[in-house]
Every structure is written in C-alpha cells, then in structure tokens.
Amino acid sequence: MGGDPTAGGGAPHVVRQAPADAAPAPGSRVSYTVRDGVADVRLDRPDKRNALDPAMFAGLVQAGERLRDDPAVRAVVLSGNGRSFCAGLDVAAFEAMTTGEHTRPEEAGSSAGPARSLGQRAAHVWTELAVPVIAALHGHAYGGGLQIALGADIRLAAPDTRLSVMEIAWGLVPDMTGTQVLPELVGRDVAMELTLTGRVLDGVEAARLGLLTRVEADPLTAAQALAAEIAGKNPDAVRDAKRLVNLAGRTGLAEGFAAEQAAIRRLIGSPNQVEAVHAQQSSRAPRFTDPV
Template identity: 65%
Template sequence: MGEQRVRVTIEDAVADVRLARPDKRNALDQAMFAGLVETGERLKHEPSVRAVVLSGEGPDFCAGLDFTEFRAMAGRGPAPELGAPSGGGPARTRGQRAAYVWAELPVPVIAAVRGNALGGGLQVALGADIRIVAPDARLSVLEVKWGLIPDMTGTQLLPELVGRDVAKELTFTGRIVRGEEAVELGLATRTDPDPLAAALALAKEIAARSPHSIRAAKRLLDQAGRVDLATGFAAEQAEIRTLIGSPNQVEAVTAAFEKRAPVFRD
C-alpha cells in the first residue's frame, strides 16, 4: 500500500524518488508515511545506488499533513508513548522515520523542491543532504497553525541549518519563506528555476565519483559538530587509511593520469 504513494526509478546509479500523490499536493497520509519509510529502507541496501534525488510529482514537493489526519487528531486523546526505535536509529515514530530515513542513507540525498514544502513536507526535505529549491518555492514550519510542533525530527535538525534563533522565529510564527530567502537563511542550498533537473545533474556528477570516498565523506560530515574533535579527527584518519590504496582510489588516480573517465566498483 505504502509504495503506491512513492515511485522510484534507478538509472546510471541514481535513484529518482518521487512522492506520487499530486492530486493531493503529495500530502502526508499513513500510506505516504509507509511508502517513504519502506523506500528509504530499501535504498539503504541497494549497493548500486550512489546518489538519490527526492522530489514530488506535480507542482508541489509536499504540502504537509493530509487534512483528514488533522480531523482525526481532533477526535483523539493524547498520543500514546513512543515505542523503541525501529531499525536501531534515533527516530522512533513512523513520521520521524519518514523524514530521517533519508539522512540515514549511506549515499548523498538531494531534495528538489518546487511549490509547497510545508510542515511535515519541509521536515522530509530536511532529511536530505542538499536542498535545491525553485526561487518561488514556499517553505514553512507550519505546525503552529494547527496548534502543534514539528515532530518529524524538525526541532533537532532545523537549528543545525539556520541557527537556533532563526529556527525559533520560523517555528513560532509559521511564516512562509520563499526559495531565495530560504537560501539566505541556510534552509536551502541553492535555487534553480528547474530544481529537479539541477538535482538530477548534481546526482549524476556525484555518482561519477568513487562511491567509497563519497560514502566516507558523508559519514564524516554527518559527525561534524555532533562529536568532540578528538573523535572526529580519529574517524577522519580511520576513513583515509581505508581509502588509500583501495581499488577505487587507485582507479581514481590512474584515470586522472590517463585522462579518461574512471570506472568504479560499488
């Protein structure tokens, strides 16, 4: 059921993942949550995938939680306590998993955002490593409008990108941020009039590099600021010792000197 909401094609080592509910602006219902989690978990174990592009079909990335979910909330009491983390990661609920599974992928994930990325939709985009947005895209931490808080990892990931004070302003007000301002704030990486084409081009460029060095770089950069410097420096040296002299590293050097495109092994 869940995967009907998310479509995936893999070509030239790039997984093109699309939220596929355009008639509802790719709004998040239980089937969409399931589809995002299932797709992300499956891609974790696809060794031939070297980069992922995450986007939405139709004019929007994701307009947030489906209205029927809000109506259901109004008739329920307090939410049940969280269970144990699924898959051994820090994210506990299905909603958190739908956003954070993209951060857990071992390869770079690029979100291509056009139209609306609101509330939970924005939090899904925050799980990506890079966000390319249309200049007129509309991004918002919209939960306050519904008397809620961002609960899909946003309260923890947003301050890393924009700073604690800006994160508070965006969360307390729920104001709409256009694409160009999103870049200025650090909420997005860069703008492009065709974010999907730009994201696919970047993914293909990354996929042409040594997959082992890209994965090592992602592991290290994801640790930065989350571990002490001694731990980070030690991890850096452990990764470089693994890479030096490895088949893909030798191929990178050989191809550069021979002025040809490298052929890497996954």
C-alpha cells in the same frame, strides 16, 4: 507534520504505477527508479500535492530502507510529482484531531536508531543512507514536507517555492525530527522564530537563511545533474565524505580527526582510489566498483 490547509501504505514500487482503472497498488504513494547509480525517488500523490497520510509515511520509510541496503545506489534525488514537493499532513488528519479519531504517533518499530515514530522515520531514514540525498523542491514544502526535505543532505529549490514550519498554525509542534535538525541549519534563534510563527518563506529567503543549499530555476534537473556528477566519483570516498561531514559538531574534535585519518588510510591504495588516479591521469571516465 503541519500541512497546507488547501491540500487534501505500503511498500514503494519501482518504475511504473498500477493501471489508471485499477485500485492503487500498495505503496503507490512513493515510486522510485535506479539508473546509472542514481535513485530517482518521487512522492506520488499529485492530486493532493503529495500530502502525507499513513501510506505516504510507510512508502517513504520503505523506499529509504530499500535504497539504504542497495550497494548499487551512489546518490539519491528526492522530489515530488505534480504541483508541489509536499504540502504537509493531509488536512483530513487535522479534522480527525478535533473529533478524537486521529491517534497519536506510534513507534514504527523498524529501527534501532533515534527516530522511532513512523513520521520521524520518514524524515530521518534519508540521513541513514551512506550516499548523498538531494532534495529537489518546488511548489510547497510545508510542515512535514519540509521536515522530510531536512533529512536530505542537499536541498535545491525554485525561487518561488513556498516553505513553512507550519505546525504552529494547527496548534502543534514539529514532530518529524524538525525541532532537532532545523537549529543546526539556520541557528537556534531563526529556528525558534520560524517554529513559533509558521510564517511562509520563498526559496530566495530560505536559501539566505541556510534552509536551502541554493535556488535553481529547475531544481529537479539541477538535482539530477548533481547526483550524476556525484555518482561518477569514487563511491568509497563519497560514502566516507558524507559520514565525516555529518560527524562535524556532533562529536569531539579528537574523534572527528581520528575518523578522518582512519578513512584516508582505508582509501589510499584501495582499488577504487587507484582507478580514480588512473582515470584522472588518462583523462577518461573512471570505472568504479560498488561496495558489496
């Protein structure tokens, strides 16, 4: 959960915030809109560089679960409003740890999956979506903020983005799935070095190590364009592709090969696959039907 020392619940809301002179609505930490099959999810605590507090954790989980269950969503862009993607755990939580006021993570109780604590759910819920999730990073992605980004399928960041497995600086370990996910991306030795030192990377080095997919001058615009492109593909094939790629290295070859064959048999001749062929042959935009 480690956060930037200079950085500082409820359901997400859609489209607009509460009026400026009103008390924040439950879930105002996270907002999202869905347009043309693309969900635009924003961490929305810009005055604290989107530092994580209980309401932010809850908002992320509930936004992810709602989008997971929405068949009209074909791709997701995850970003942060303001100066940073997410500076990590709110510094007030670290201060509370020194006085015994901060409680240890409790089970969220909202999933039968492997991630049980609320913090783990905030990062892992994005892997549960059947559609691709693209994280657009800028400013800072520290500690828990970086672990949330690790839950995405694709990570784009500005070259000057600052990333760190920050927990060790606070005498802690990553506890939002990071210890299990990071080695898969950068290798066990690099993951060990980053976790044990907490050193800060820029976007260029992070991309070279495999922590990022690539750097972009404007990661949010690039992520939105990529999401729109994916949303224009056969949604059945996109969902199968994400599932199959995520099986790689996590199951045996026999099971992985069998899953490929099951998917291709299901796709060939299906309505959306036929539409893809017709659209390609006619040089027109396809008209796909979302799953029910």
